[in-house]
Amino acid sequence: MKDSSEIALALERGEAKEVARLVQTALDSGVEAKQVLDDGLIAGMAVGGGQFRRHEIFLPNVLMAAKAMYAGLDLLTPLLQAGDDPHRGTAVIGTVRGDLHDIGKNLVGIMLRGAGFQVIDLGNDVSSETFVAKAQEHGAKVIGMSALLTTTMPGMAEVVELLKAKGLSGKIRTVIGGAPVSKEFAEEIGADAYAFDGVSAVDRVSDLMEMDG
Amino acid sequence: MMKQAFRERLEQGDILVADGAMGSLLLARGLTTGDPPEEWNLTRPEVLREIANLYLDAGADLIQSNSFGRSPLKLADFGLDDQCELINRRAVEIVADVVGDRAYVSGSMGPCGKILEPYGDLRAEDVHEGFLLQAKALASGGADLICIETMTDLAEAQIAIRAAKEAAPELPILATMTFDPTPRGYYTIMGQNIETAAEALAEVGADVIGSNCGNGAEGMLAIAREFRRVSDLPLLFQANAGLPEIKDGKVVYWESPEFMAEIATSMVRAGAQIIGGCCGTTPEHIIAFRRAVNALAAP
Numbered sequence: 027m028k029d030s031s032e033i034a035l036a037l038e039r040g041e042a043k044e045v046a047r048l049v050q051t052a053l054d055s056g057v058e059a060k061q062v063l064d065d066g067l068i069a070g071m072a073v074g075g076g077q078f079r080r081h082e083i084f085l086p087n088v089l090m091a092a093k094a095m096y097a098g099l100d101l102l103t104p105l106l107q108a109g110d111d112p113h114r115g116t117a118v119i120g121t122v123r124g125d126l127h128d129i130g131k132n133l134v135g136i137m138l139r140g141a142g143f144q145v146i147d148l149g150n151d152v153s154s155e156t157f158v159a160k161a162q163e164h165g166a167k168v169i170g171m172s173a174l175l176t177t178t179m180p181g182m183a184e185v186v187e188l189l190k191a192k193g194l195s196g197k198i199r200t201v202i203g204g205a206p207v208s209k210e211f212a213e214e215i216g217a218d219a220y221a222f223d224g225v226s227a228v229d230r231v232s233d234l235m236e237m238d239g
Numbered sequence: 240m241m242k243q244a245f246r247e248r249l250e251q252g253d254i255l256v257a258d259g260a261m262g263s264l265l266l267a268r269g270l271t272t273g274d275p276p277e278e279w280n281l282t283r284p285e286v287l288r289e290i291a292n293l294y295l296d297a298g299a300d301l302i303q304s305n306s307f308g309r310s311p312l313k314l315a316d317f318g319l320d321d322q323c324e325l326i327n328r329r330a331v332e333i334v335a336d337v338v339g340d341r342a343y344v345s346g347s348m349g350p351c352g353k354i355l356e357p358y359g360d361l362r363a364e365d366v367h368e369g370f371l372l373q374a375k376a377l378a379s380g381g382a383d384l385i386c387i388e389t390m391t392d393l394a395e396a397q398i399a400i401r402a403a404k405e406a407a408p409e410l411p412i413l414a415t416m417t418f419d420p421t422p423r424g425y426y427t428i429m430g431q432n433i434e435t436a437a438e439a440l441a442e443v444g445a446d447v448i449g450s451n452c453g454n455g456a457e458g459m460l461a462i463a464r465e466f467r468r469v470s471d472l473p474l475l476f477q478a479n480a481g482l483p484e485i486k487d488g489k490v491v492y493w494e495s496p497e498f499m500a501e502i503a504t505s506m507v508r509a510g511a512q513i514i515g516g517c518c519g520t521t522p523e524h525i526i527a528f529r530r531a532v533n534a535l536a537a538p
Contacts, residue, residue, distance in 0.1 A: 084427075132354070175262075
């Protein structure tokens with residue numbers, strides 16, 4: 027699709043109207059909605075994700091790009107639902123119980139949506155029971171958990187244990203992240219994956235979605 | 240003896256020592272994961288008195304109140320917003336009662352945890368109102384100064400400073416931001432560098448500026464040097480004891496009191512005037528900082 031680099035640039039600049047215009051132009055010229063999504067919005071957000079990881083852009087740029095992305099997504103969603111499943115799978119995300127820091131988690135939500143996943147954002151201060159119940163309710167294959175405080179990290183282990191107790195391990199998989207969280211901690215509590223940042227969260231969720239379960 | 244005015248101490252060039260971490264000490268005394276630490280201002284004041292005493296005995300000149308996460312916006316999340324005034328006031332009263340004239344009581348205000356418009360959906364007026372309420376309560380409890388810390392958005396830091404000045408015009412204001420290393424130098428997650436931060440904090444009237452939290456003492460030394468290059472204000476730095484790691488299910492920090500004190504000495508030589516600790520630092524760290532600062536002052 028020839029407009030994809032233009033869409034990426036408009037996303038980077040956070041120009042919602044321009045993104046919507048480019049998406050509409052692509053649709054009018056006969057490009058399939060799914061292709062506009064994949065090669066335009068998702069590819070464009072991936073460019074921004076890489077720039078964010080390399081510290082070339084910062085949180086405000088990503089947040090503005092996300093707002094612009096939604097302007098394009100709004101045009102595509104009705105067209106997508108008529109055909110194929112628009113989503114690459116559903117993830118439930120939230121900040122664990124007692125933790126009110128949701129900036130990192132929000133960023134992960136934006137990146138995941140930008141990558142084509144359906145995201146159910148449970149907000150912050152989410153109990154282990156809520157994580158598991160909502161994942162079941164929405165048919166989510168992945169639970170993403172965030173914590174900023176060292177004092178709330180054990181809440182992640184509670185979710186892993188609850189999934190085990192309910193016989194859902196391997197059916198619903200877990201990915202964890204946040205400033206004090208590490209790969210070692212993920213292994214210790216038996217989480218299925220650790221994501222260093224929003225970009226790697228997309229990679230890990232993609233991996234987990236493709237696993238059998 | 241009357242406490243000498245904080246601003247006078249700064250003007251005569253005294254090097255001051257601030258305290259260290261609070262959260263880890265509370266956890267070691269039975270705070271449960273996920274519970275708001277500030278509730279103990281009402282239910283376990285004896286623990287907070289003990290901690291204030293530990294840091295006072297360690298030689299700290301500034302002792303913080305247990306009110307970091309107590310902005311009303313956050314309190315509402317815990318269903319405690321109607322207790323906001325009381326919890327913040329008690330936080331300061333407990334410390335003031337312990338330290339008397341022997342140290343300055345620092346009223347702590349942390350970020351509200353949400354993103355401001357236009358990037359997020361939080362309105363500036365609401366943030367201002369929250370910080371105003373908190374600062375008033377801290378001042379009424381007897382704070383000698385207000386410390387606005389761990390800020391990652393300059394817009395929010397400026398709102399907090401303005402609110403603190405409105406609530407207590409006579410109190411000195413300390414404002415510290417948290418920076419991440421990038422290939423182009425240190426930036427907040429919102430993309431603001433140290434020069435921009437120093438200007439913006441000074442613009443709204445902060446008395447002391449600097450940085451806290453972050454990636455450990457060595458990174459903080461680089462931050463301190465950059466602050467000195469771009470600002471003439473008195474500078475405050477409170478580094479983490481490194482990055483947290485998990486050992487046997489517990490969170491540990493590896494930077495020792497001796498290591499951090501050596502870097503604290505370098506920070507003072509680089510122009511820092513107040514040195515303290517953030518996550519993972521203990522009364523032992525503050526004892527080492529005190530010794531280092533005294534050694535610098537010795538003829």
